[in-house]
Amino acid sequence: GAGVSQTPSNKVTEKGKYVELRCDPISGHTALYWYRQSLGQGPEFLIYFQGTGAADDSGLPNDRFFAVRPEGSVSTLKIQRTERGDSAVYLCASSSEPGRSWGTEAFFGQGTRLTVV
């Protein structure tokens, strides 16, 4: 597709349930990022993939959060035993990072709004 696609756009789930959020990056982009944006805040980094591997997962808040990118393209963010505090907009971004060039532009999707009730 032309841009980063995230599905679903909205997700309402009950406390304690498991959810999966999907990100389809721009074709050919090797780097993929997940961010979380709480109401009134800027996006907070969660995890970064280079290819299939997680290069930096230091932003994942706890072991209920997990992300995969098995084929180096689509990524899934998985949240177990959801809590009301997990309610936020989850953003995905991708970029082309040949070599290790700094400051390469990250293209963002429109996000998935997760509401835990």
Add this chain to the structure above:
Amino acid sequence: AQSVTQLGSHVSVSEGALVLLRCNYSSSVPPYLFWYVQYPNQGLQLLLKYTTGATLVKGINGFEAEFKKSETSFHLTKPSAHMSDAAEYFCAVNAGGTSYGKLTFGQGTILTVHP
């Protein structure tokens, strides 16, 4: 570690007036700096970025920003506001090391433009 502070969560200007959105950063290494804009129900869009070279950076929609190392600032300006500039603006820093894909964002500034 790095951080970004955006002074003023809300800025209101009249159409045609100067827009000034303030951003200060903290970084232990030379930073790469970004401004993103977020329109309602849309994703973040890059306005401009500073990596190396010229410290005055021009972006889309008439915006520009100047990197001032001595002041650790990267303020965003536009000479004449337009109604379509109303949005939320985020300053971000990428400070290198092993996590070169990682951006640290400020809390955002909501820009309101009055007719």
